[in-house]
Amino acid sequence: MERDNLYSDNIVKGAFGPFFLSIEDIRPHLLNPDLKESDMVHFIKEMSMKFTKKRDQIGDYVLDDDHVSSYAALYLTTNIPKLHFLLSKLSPDVLNDIISRPFVDIGCGPGTFSLGLSLLFEKTPPEVICVDSSRVMLNQAEKMLKGFFSGVNLKTLQRFSEKRADSVLFYGHSINEIGIQKVQDQIMMVDPEYVIFIEPGTSELFTELKKLREALLDSYDVLYPCPSSAACPNDWCHQVLRTSHDLSVERLSQLVSLDRKILPMSAHIYKRKAGIAPSGEATIIRFITETKFSFEYEVCFFEEGQNKNVIVEIQKKQLDKKGEKHFKNLNVGEKITFSVEKVIGEKYRVKLLSF
């Protein structure tokens, strides 16, 4: 397809799009492929009222095939360019790393961003895990992804709280619905290599996302949009994508009176920090404390030409059940090796390499 070739060229140049997915491209893969345009208009108008005005009813739009098909027709087609815009800001090395990892799409809806990622790279990630509390959305995501990529290695789940340290954990317009604290807990649990989110660009949500950013920076570096991982000086920071769509999609957005060509968003990409000190063997010399999230020990280890005693914090999220039991019963005098992730005052937060 010509569109695909254009995309390959653009990946090399690092500028993706414009992206044109028509209603007819996705229609065979909708849960209701026979839905008339006039019905789509009716359902989309109803849903957009809920998004903007009736926040208490926000969950209703995910309940039946017609609403979900209508959602996909307008929002899947017009949200995908946001991901392409975001990814165009990354280096080819990071892009290749991202597409080589399991992609966990939280609040996947009709499969918007799992499809968007796969279309951009013309292949699916090695594993796609679509997570949505709505079974109907998951059915739509499965039909959509398998429709475009029949060989996709896909799991659909209504909840996800597994450790997947090798994964890319992605949130697309779902943090708002899930809640920031649950999202933060989920990230700690999954402990992914990358965290990516694309959320509405409102100032209210930015206040929450800024808190999430601060929490993430203990273990992650921000790759986009910030120039560094230092403190954020802004009360409100967002991006605005100006784009165009296939004529069929533009027609639908005109019929529902929604501007989908100017798209404000809050989009961030984080990557797990590399260790900042060389790894070395240390001897446990004293148990300090155990908290809900960590163990702390005093250890003796060799650094900068001398043996030193320091307090190390070992976060439990890096341990499986057996590992946690091991540390509960750990003896003074035992050895561990680690790399230092962060120095917090006198304390070193460490990533265990062996124990």
Ligand SMILES: C[S@@+](CC[C@H](N)C(=O)[O-])C[C@H]1O[C@@H](n2cnc3c(N)ncnc32)[C@H](O)[C@@H]1O
């Ligand atoms: C606005 S839609 C976004 C869909 C898609 N990611 C997109 O951007 O086009 C939000 C999705 O999050 C899902 N959702 C809401 N709360 C959730 C939760 N606690 N866990 C998983 N999914 C949730 C909803 O069912 C809905 O499909």
